[in-house]
Amino acid sequence: MTEQQNSFLPDDEFIRQLLSRRKPLALGHVTPDADAIGSALGFSTAMREQGIDAVCGLPASTIANKLDFMIRLGDATPRVDRWSRDDGFDAFVILDTAGAKRINVEPSIDLVDDAAIFNIDHHISNTNFGRHNWIDAGASSTCELVARLIEKLDWKISQNVASLLYAGIYGDTAGFSLPSTSPSTMETAAMLLRNGADVAFVGEQLCRSQVRSDFDLLRRVYDNTVITNDQRIAYSYLTHEDFLAAGARAEDIDDQVSIPLALKGVHMALLFTEGEKDVVRINLRGEGGVRVVELAQQFNGGGHAHAAGVRIKGKPIQDVIDGVVAAAHENLDSQIAAIGN
Ligand SMILES: [Mn+2]
Structure with a gap:
């Protein structure tokens, strides 16, 4: 900057x-x-x-x-x-x-x-x-x-x-x-x-112009959504198999992270996608002033204060989810402690 x-x-x-x-x-x-x-x-x-x-x-x-x-x-x-x-x-x-x-x-x-x-x-x-x-x-x-x-x-x-x-x-x-x-x-x-x-x-x-494959992918984002940490973190994921089943491509991931983010009370939302085999992309969003760029940087990503991204190669998607969600809990807890609520 x-x-x-x-x-x-x-x-x-x-x-x-x-x-x-x-x-x-x-x-x-x-x-x-x-x-x-x-x-x-x-x-x-x-x-x-x-x-x-x-x-x-x-x-x-x-x-x-x-x-x-x-x-x-x-x-x-x-x-x-x-x-x-x-x-x-x-x-x-x-x-x-x-x-x-x-x-x-x-x-x-x-x-x-x-x-x-x-x-x-x-x-x-x-x-x-x-x-x-x-x-x-x-x-x-x-x-x-x-x-x-x-x-x-x-x-x-x-x-x-x-x-x-x-x-x-x-x-x-x-x-x-x-x-x-x-x-x-x-x-x-x-x-x-x-x-x-x-x-x-x-x-x-x-x-208002979703093609069927995008629509089918959204269905899976809803289905795969998990809410954790006293409802303050929500994440979802799309495996490579999910992409194949929907007929979608890695390029079709855009703002689907807005689905877990849309839940009331959620401060931080994450979307893990394996559009390309063995590459996991993560979209991160913060709501209500919660920052996500530092969390992204922890995994060599970057972006904006409240909207950021990460790419991780060569790791199974479940391992990536486990590691990043654990780090997200710590990160959000420290932000909440700093704000004092
Ligand atoms: Mn831009």
Whole structure:
């Protein structure tokens, strides 16, 4: 995290350097969510509308079913699954990605140590890996940052760009319902609406368009939910067999942790998923001011204060559950002791 926690805009040098680039590649994080897709595809589309030859790196196979509509909104922008030096990119704009290792596209940008890397993000755990970093951990979403930047630059905001950025803000704030939602978030969303963001379409796509495999997966998340520690921790899990039975993929895990989190009285919710064989992903959420980023960091994960993630390879899912749930109990007990209730 930089000191610029409430900087609403990047500094002049960041903007000057960014505007001097003619062929940037915009990238997001692995297993991209609405904010990663919205910011990478929205910003690259906005750049193209300004005559900049921007390209978006976004492997099609990594997109969740329910976020396919965002790819269609950004269809006018060329997308690549990989990049190479021969492509002639003169900058990398990395969005919504806390560390260089989490970038969604191969090969690693470490290969180009002289590259102009622009890092735009709101994760508190961002490692400032760019040459130019604009990290605002007070922002609801990277899409909010991008929308502010485009507005400041006085660029045209097309209807599709407005919808992409709105979808990212909506996704990261769980429909404007998380503590990260600020007056600025609402103002930014209103600005996007004035530019044609399609609220009903985005809402339908994100909230009311489940394919059958996603629906069947949710059924299993409900069935597998366990409540512990005086009802204060709830977790659920999906084994690799659960994915196969539902016909779902690892990429289809998004905000299903909201199911154990939805229980009354739950302060901390965890979702363990084995979408890929022998890789367990954990989504962590805290409610009512409970933090989860330190718990995630204990297992080499990261994220935001109240929403974080972990990946653990090569361990049986039951061992991961046992270890992490035990650590979650200790962590929550110490947080409650510190608050004094
Ligand atoms: Mn985000």
